[in-house]
Structures are given as C-alpha cells and as structure tokens.
Amino acid sequence: MQDRIDIDLEALLVKLPLNIQGVIRNREDIGDLLEVILDLGRLPEARFSDKTVILSANEVTSEEIQHVMDRVGDFGEDNRAGIERTLHRISAIRNRNGRVIGLTLRIGRAVYGTVRIIEDLIASGKSILLLGKPGVGKTTMLREVARVLADDANKRVMIVDTSNEIAGDGDVPHPGIGRARRMQVKSPQYQHSVMIEAVENHMPEVIIIDEIGTELDADASRTIAERGVQLVATAHGNTLQNLIMNPTLSDLIGGIQSVTLGDIEASRRRTQKSVLERRAPPTFDTLVEIQSWSKVIVHPDVADVVDRVLRGVSSTPQTRIINDDGEIERTVVPGRNNRSVETLDVPVKNRSLTVESRNDGVLGVAERMIAVLPYGVNKGKLQDALHKTNGPIEIVSRIDDADLLVTTKNYYRRRTQALLMAEKRGKPVYVLRKNTLTQIEQFVRAISRQKGNKVSEELLTNAVKEAERAVAQIGQGDIEVELNPQGSYVRHLQHQIADQYGLKSASSGREPSRHVVISRL
Helix, strand or coil, X not given: CCCEEXXXXXXXXXXXXXXXXXXXXXCCCHHHEEEEEEEECCCCEEEECCCEEECCCXXXXXXXXXXXXXXXXXXXXXXXXXXXXXXXXXXXXXXXCCCEEEEEEECCCEEECHHHHHHHHHHCCCCEEEECCCCCCHHHHHHHHHHHHXXXXXXXXXXXXXXCCCCCECCCCCHXXXXXXXXXXXXXXXXXXXXXHHHHHHCCCEXXXXXXXXXXXXXXXXXXXXXXXXXXXXXXXXXXXXHHCCCCCHHHHCCEEEEXXXXXXXXXXXXXXXXXXXXXXXXXXXXXXXXXXXXXXXXXXXHHHHHHHHHCCCCCCEEEEECCCCCEEEEECXXXXXXXXXXXXXXXXXXXXXXXXXXXXXEEECCCCEEEEEECCCHHHHHHHHHHHCCCEEECCCHHHCCEEEEEHHHHHXXXXXXXXXXXXXXXXXXXXXXXXXXXXXXXXXXXXXXXXXXXXXXXXXXXXXXXXXXXXXXXXXXXXXXXXXXXXXXXXXXXXXXXXXXXXXXXXXCCCCEEEEECC
C-alpha cells in the first residue's frame, strides 16, 4: 500500500548519546524502530512494533537527558519538541518542579500512498472525519491527504498544526505535505481560534486539522464547514458510536438531543415516548474508521447513519481493504441490530452471519461449518434435523466456540445472562417460535439457504432501499406495499426493516416469485 516511506532516522540518532547511537545503528531491524525511551535512573529502551529492547546496562543520567534537550527544538506548553524539517517528535516528562526527568523520542514517518484507500472520498470535496485508536496512522494519513489535495488536486490547502505532528518542527514544513501551507498553534487551547483565523485570513479551499478534542474546536469546525470550506480532520474516538456518546464532540455528527414523542408516534415506532434524535446537520459528511493502513470502514452519509443508530436501525457501512495485489476490495456488509426480533419463516435475532469479500465482487457467507450453540433448544431434535437435512452446522457447548445461538421465544423473552452475554459479544441469536422438530428443521434449512446464497452489492443495496421506500409509502397513507421477488437472505433483511419501523411484513408467493409484503399492523 505504501509507495514510499521517508524516515530520515539519522537526524534523530545524532541527537542521542554516543553509546546509545551505536547500539541502535548495529541493529538489523533499525527500520522498524518506533520510539526511544530515556527515563532518569532507568535503563534506556528502544521500542519496536513487536518488542522492547534494552539499549544499555547503565541507567540514564541527567546529563544524557540534557544532552538530547540541547540538540532538539524548544519545548512548548504541551511538553513537545521536534527536529526541524523532520517528523520526529520528542516529548518530555517533568517532575513537580518542572525539571525534565524523562524523554520519549518517537520516530516520524512520511508514508506516501496511504491515502489511496480513501482517495475518491477526499477528491469528492466533502468534509471527512477520520477516527481510529492511537498509533493506527491517522496523522500519517492526514499528512498524505494534505499533499494529494495540494499537489494533485491543485487546491488551496491550509494545515492547522497544533503539535507540529503533521508538518514537523521548525519554520520550514516537512516536504511530506507538498505545496500545502501550515499554520502553527502556540498552545492546544488556541487551536480553535487559529482554525477561524485560517479561514478569515488565507482563503483556503481545504483545512486539515489533527485531533479535534474540545467543544470550542467542534464549534470552530462547524463554522468553517458552514462557510463552504472542505474539512479533513481527526478526532478522539475509535468508532462512530464513540462520538455519539461523547457530549463534547457529538456536535461533529449533528449533536444529540432528547425528544418527547406523542402517543401515536411512540406507538408507531414501538419506542418509549422520550427518544434521542439528531439535533442538526452534521459538520462532517463522511466518517472513516481507520483500523490499519490497509483496512478502513467508511460511513458515506453521516446524517443517515446517525439517525439509524439512534433509532436502533441497522446501517450498512462499507469496508475497504488493500489486498496482497495492491487492489482495493470494497465490501458492504449489512449492519447488526440489537433491538428487534425479525418475523420470518424462522424468526431471527441479529441475523448476520460471517461475511467475507470475494474476488468476483460478490458477498457470500464463508465456506465453512457454522458452529451453533443450542440454548433452551432440544439438542437431540437438532441432531435429528441435521441428519435429515444434512445442514452445514456443528453443535458446540461453549459460547466462545459458537458462531451463533439458537433459542426459543420463551427463553429469549426472559433475557437471561447467557443471552445478554451473547449479544454483548456480537453473537447472532436465532429465535424459534416453538421447540419442535419442524421449527428446528426450518431453522437448519434457513441457515443452509443463507450459506449458499450469493448477494451482489448492488442487489442488496437496491433491495434495502426498496423496503425503505415501502415504509415511507405506508407512512404517507398506503395500506400495504408488495416488494419485488427476492431470495430468502434478501427477504430476511426486508423483514427486519419493516419490523424496525413497527410495521407488519410477510412473505407471499412461491419460489422464484416469493416476495415480501409490508403493511400496517
């Protein structure tokens, strides 16, 4: 995925004490170095991606710490310094009197090519928010976004560089940002004011921001977006759900407010009268959850997905992966809903199975036996059903080994600890109406059909949209709406959509003309 990596490791090594320099230079894995740790009175360490190495048998002294500090840039209020025209970061640990007693020297890398996995989103002109855990590569990708937009798209790009992580330390920015311009921030508490200043004084088309972390930053971001400037930023949080639950940053995705519904509307939605809803249009149009340099999860319409999450409705994010051949595989996997039970030939809770991407662009259930944990379901009857239908199922006795649980409606209504644990771990739970051999055989056949089905991304998307249009038609006064014929797996999804909106649904007709009919309760 990375076309080229620019490290300039020598610029950092020469700042270290001579004895430590020699040990690091002699290592064959020097290219994988992440950090050098110098703590007063402790042994110096080098941290790699998979291990930590002791660099000397002698403890770090105050003189060695001062040796490094004298050779790097000035430390700001955030206790960070750098090396001019590099991306290396030196962070200080101080004692109660303000004296530096520890240093973390982090290796900075400009990785060219990381933005390719989301380049089409960047080029769209929409504002994009990047999320991900620390160290996953958010800042690295942000730097590459700035270069691509400035050099390849020929846009006026301004970087608000709070800790000099994007463009490096010193007055001259690192060449990794291309022709983009950089505004430094004196202290993190002034980031929001520099963001507004960038818009008012320099007429940018794009503003790049690393780590939106305060309510003032969020307010400034909304102001910038309302002026028609494209925003590309990172924020604290790993997933969209993290932002929804964060009262400080939820404004980035529209803000959350409590609304009291009328009796009729609450009954239609099958919810309590007090519900959460999105307060305003989101600041960012698209959200990207970065899992690694080669894998991201894309929510292309933030407004739609936030509304769905707040209503307990499944969303369909897109997973993008860079394969071994350097090609981008895009997979849309139906989201999981943890609230409602579907009304199907075999009623299903959390109907999603393991789904994988195929080279032919088709979604299909993984080609393997499915581990099922029967809970409150007669194991002997399940074994008889497997012998009779030759279903692709193996029975397990531990929840950790199971791909899914199968239970009865009576057990499911009790909300036992085992079922709550299964849902917490993301295990699908299939609900049978009764503990009969006929019902169990229907369950096995449903699993077999889903395992054998292949559903194209376009077909899946169109079927979901058709069901949502039918829901809207009924909301406008129609009594019932017949959908187009679909396979069993797609009908399952359409049933779920109807149930989530508090509507009745049933399958009608015979294969291959069997289809879903959605109607009022």
